[in-house]
Amino acid sequence: MRIERSNWEQRTLGEFFDLQMGKTPSRKDLSLWEDGDTPWVSISDMKESRYISDTKEHLPYQTIAECRIPIIPVGTVIMSFKLTIGKTCIVSKPLTTNEAIMAFYPKKGIEVNSSFLAYALSALKWKGNRAVKGVTINKKTISEKNFSLPPIGLQDNIAAELDAIQEVIDGYKDQIADLDALAQSIFLETFGDPISNPKGWKTELISKFGRIVTGNTPSRAISDYYNSQDIEWIKTDNIVKDLLTPTTAYEYLSFEGAKKGRIVKSGSILICCIAGSLQSIGRCCLTDRSLAFNQQINAIECDVNHIPLFVYCLIKASQQLLIDTASTGMKHILSKSDLSSICLPVPPLELQQQFANKIASIEQQKDLLRQQLADAEMLMAERMQYYFS
Known part of the structure; x- marks a missing residue:
């Protein structure tokens, strides 16, 4: 209509x-x-x-x-x-x-x-x-x-109606941003700045956090690798700033195409390690499903002594260190060996878990707000189409 x-x-x-x-x-x-x-x-x-x-x-x-x-x-x-x-x-x-x-x-x-x-x-x-x-x-x-x-x-x-919807949209975005700031505040209050480590936690190489995997792009010449819906194939633009989990992939691979060792399980941290923009280096997310990913991403599959949600927040809070470690040129690159050699503080497992429980609660609130935001944005799109299509 x-x-x-x-x-x-x-x-x-x-x-x-x-x-x-x-x-x-x-x-x-x-x-x-x-x-x-x-x-x-x-x-x-x-x-x-x-x-x-x-x-x-x-x-x-x-x-x-x-x-x-x-x-x-x-x-x-x-x-x-x-x-x-x-x-x-x-x-x-x-x-x-x-x-x-x-x-x-x-x-x-x-x-x-x-x-x-x-x-x-x-x-x-x-x-x-x-x-x-x-x-x-x-x-x-x-x-x-x-x-x-x-x-x-x-x-x-018309302006009053659309402004009212936009105000609701902006409100949801502000609430999500406030929860992001709260999570960061809890991290810094509990553990301190991970780069300066003012609380003197013991430090470990990232290579000690668990298995580090570099992604891959299978040959486009082999169509069977891509004519499949076996497993999502994540790229760096699926790793969105301040979004905990990766967005849905645009492409899928066969299990053969993903190749052995290039698939990670739920609870792995994906880290953007090759990018045109230096500020994209170190952008990360936490997987909530098994998936494959391309060569611009390194993943950490945490062992039993490292809580994935804590490690995700630790990497996120340490992004500037990852940026400083990356090489610069036509592309900015944080290689697997560069990432592995970075040392970060690792507090006791019990404290990691307590922190992760708090963040999980915050993420649940964010998920609810994101759904409400999506509903408001859909309403805006519908009203814009009604008035201007």
């Missing part, structure tokens, strides 16, 4: 809005970037929040004036349109953007609810040109895009 649109005004975006791109000052002149206090938005700054007020980089006013970079006022909707297309935010503090982001200014006589506009723009479907670094569109494409704008009263009502 679709909403009645007979009273929605049909025009192009260029007829409704004045469009304005940002700019990037020269990176060669470092003085243009020094001592800035005005936020400068790049696409990576446009995360899940509906509003944006701060960024990784800032520009001084002198640079803004010299380079004629437009300052975007509060309440303006901005949208990414290069590489990542359709991310939207509402400006909540005067700021600037780079040239991959477009600001939308309603033309004279056009009444627009900023929140409604942000939702509507994010729902648009774009057919971009394949550029060197990805799909992109341009100002002309955006300007000529057909767009429907309802009366302001209906905009307000």
Whole structure:
């Protein structure tokens, strides 16, 4: 079922809005970037929040004036349109953007609810040109895009409904983040920082925690390895930050394809050890099922003297040490031997178990919140489709 649109005004975006791109000052002149206090938005700054007020980089006013970079006022909707297309935010503090982001200014006589506009723009479907670094569109494409704008009263009502759902979604995410912080706090309070080891626990090589297994990618030339549903084949993008267990695999292998020694049991720790981004090194998860995995991952199958949930939290809390140990180049690599040679504190088994019991309780609460979050996100998707499909 679709909403009645007979009273929605049909025009192009260029007829409704004045469009304005940002700019990037020269990176060669470092003085243009020094001592800035005005936020400068790049696409990576446009995360899940509906509003944006701060960024990784800032520009001084002198640079803004010299380079004629437009300052975007509060309440303006901005949208990414290069590489990542359709991310939207509402400006909540005067700021600037780079040239991959477009600001939308309603033309004279056009009444627009900023929140409604942000939702509507994010729902648009774009057919971009394949550029060197990805799909992109341009100002002309955006300007000529057909767009429907309802009366302001209906905009307000739609925005209020979607904002209410988004508030619920944000609330669940905040609660999950708070539980993550609680788990980290309990770990540090109980055991201290694992890198500095202020409580003086005995230390062990990771190789002593249990069997360490490096994943594998079977030959694509042998189709029988992949034409099977025998066992999941996990990759690094299935290891999600702050998610305890790996997400469902995109591919499956035959048992023969997985090969002997490349399958680990439930309760193993998977660690990202080859990555394009250094910050991905050491990202980890705890398996809740038997599975196979590729060569960018090393796994630890814990022995009886090491509680898996504790070891997972220990590796997670020690990620910076793993990053510092990795070699750098085109790819960042923490080899099996590098991982094996790292020493970490190992408290008594009884204390490991007590801690694991507390974390298991927290994870149960997180699982419930994730299901509620998924339900709220599904409701948002349904209402977005109803209003904007």
